[in-house]
Amino acid sequence: MSNRLSSARLALRNPGVIAGGGILLLLVAMALAAPLLTGYDPTELTPRFRLRAPGAEHLLGTDMAGRDVWSRVAYGARISLFIGFAAAVLALSAGTLVGLVAGYVRALDGVLMRIMDGLMAIPGILLAIALVSLSGASLGTVILAIFVPEIPRVARLVRSIVLSIREEPFVEAAIGLGTPVRSILWRHILPNTLPALIVQGTYIAASAILIEALLSFIGAGLSPTLPTWGNTIAEGRDVFQRAPWIILAPGAFLAATVLAINVMGDGLRDTLDPRLAKRVGGVAQ
């Protein structure tokens, strides 16, 4: 089953893809329709209504500054999902470029992969904190801090696929047909790395959303005035016993998002990337 139409159809029948993708679509819809779904500005401070419990007025209650938690969660989804998507796309693009060149151009392989090894030797979260504190926190730098540590993993994955595909007879046939190197990479090798990349992308997106929340939580992330899930959780920390909803609501959405992406990723892996897929059926012992 190597055709892209049939594997796409298979993917859409996978329960993991359906469930994870469905939840993710709902979350995206919620983020986009945030102004319609909430009656409050997520940054509006109304100390009068601080620490209200969830109820008819405030669906998920209010925080210490009287901001509506539901509204902060809904708007926060925009930032979380955007960061997850952007970090995945950027890490995949950069990693794929490095991996393709390292895998196909032997002269550059050693140099590029040693740089990647070096990058990998630094713990990702420390590198992210260092990058953010060097340049100050903005959406751009947070995304940069999250996607850069992911590049080596993608590069290694792509390189290993390139190394196996470049030995395939159809690539040799293309060389024999006089196809220039860049077309071989673009037409023959890159499309065959796509399934693995899509799967890897889902994992990067999930971890990016978590890291963003973590950076916000420890105060190294986006400005505390912005409604992100991490910021909201961080602010609720001091009053957790009095007003647990401030942490539980964004926490539940964070968990649901990451879970949905991972479930979808597992489903995609099983259908798109047979190299990683579990075998169907058992082998007699």
Added chain:
Amino acid sequence: MTAPVLAIERVSVSLPRGGDRPFAVKEVSLEVRPGEVVCIVGESGSGKSVTASAVMGLLPRGQLRVTQGSIRLGGEELTKASAARLRALRGSRMSMIFQEPMTALNPVHPVGRQIEEVLRCHAWRGDARRRVLALMDDVRLPDPNKIYHAYPHQLSGGQRQRVMIAMALILEPALLIADEPTTALDVTTQAQILALLKDLRTEHGAGVLFITHDFGVVADIAERVVVMKDGRVVETGAAEEVLRNPREDYTKMLIAAVPKLVPRPARQARGQRVLETVGVSKLFREGGMLQPQREVRAVDKVDLTLARGETLGIVGESGSGKSTVARCVARLIDPSAGAILIDNEDVAALPREKLRGVRRRVQMIFQDPYRSLNPRRTVGQSIVEGPMNYGVPRADAQKRARELVETVGIAGSALDRYPHQFSGGQRQRLCIARALAMEPEILIADEAVSALDVSVQAQVLTLLEDIRDRFNLAMLFITHDLRVAARLCDRIAVMQRGRVVETGATAQIFAEPRHDYTRELFAAIPGRHRWGAAADVRSIA
């Protein structure tokens, strides 16, 4: 008449829904008696391996299962046996050897220990080590004491298969199932393993169920034959009888499709010489910074010539360097020394950027039709790629592609489809069309028919012959199979360990092989007694 060790009666195995047919095998019946070799012959998809797996209780669980019929091993019903009972029977009463001995052995344990493990698993009492060494001696492994401690990668393919056979026979099973056990081996090794199996059957008295696609092997080893097609038994009978008087059309076709060992009559009128290699060598270096460097001389001073309209066969076993020569000529790899003259221009040392003109003139067809076409591009895209690289407008290239696809016997509508929608033989035809689209002068076929079923192989060979004559191509035909070479080649070069040991017209080499190695190759051809040995050819000539 003795009781059969294996009796299969009207066994059907169903396929999961959505397959191309409802049954993997349908109402198959056969018997194997003690000391008898029964061959199941069939092409891919005939259900011959599924039958073997059903006997062993090794059908993939949840996907395939025996839905009707009975399988009895020495009177014991296997279809209803528990998993534990089957496990106890496997290895002790029935055992199996596989096609690829490298993957069937565990690479991290010495082979002696792996054979011994069979004894341990079945709680065998006695001196295990002595028993293993005796069996290794039985399967004619040289120096059993040394090989006992060897790892699989340190042994040759033939030796690994002997280890597998020793492992299968160590508990004296009543039934030995051999699933294409010689297909991955060189022809001379194959002959030795077949002889060994024949001897062991008499020594150990096991019934052998031998699965093969090769009627040559059948002629050499079988006492009875079961011909299968599409999951059903087409014909069964004594091997002599079936080979001499096949009743069914399908059997007749299969036997007729085996290339006969009769060399093609010499054709005169050699065209202009287009290819000459002078002292071409290829060295591979292994090792590096931390290990001592080792040089492997894959190709050693090879001289060949090839003219238009002519086919030169390069015949040799694995490791002989035949494919390396082909890849040097196509400049997929760079030769270490020597000259490759194409139309009197030396291309051996041309830098890669200057190869464009050469690439167009030399085209290659590969062994594995499933990997030679990019699975993510339509057949049409693959065929027009080459001409468009050389500036042919898309519309013209597509028109030409349609003509070529029809030339190789496939409907023009195939262009919009993806490779997985075609069978192996069709894909190989499409690869030929892709090569022809470049209007090459030299066509290199590297084991191009080796992966195909014998009936498909015959068709592709006819097609290759046809296009060679139609387009006046010079063809370099790499093969391990002398029967195929006899069918197609005007001249043959025999390679061994990187050197050409003998070259000559096909008829001449078949009539009077001069080199010892060539004679050895001839002697090893399966079914040579039936379909003409060198001696018979000489008497005809």
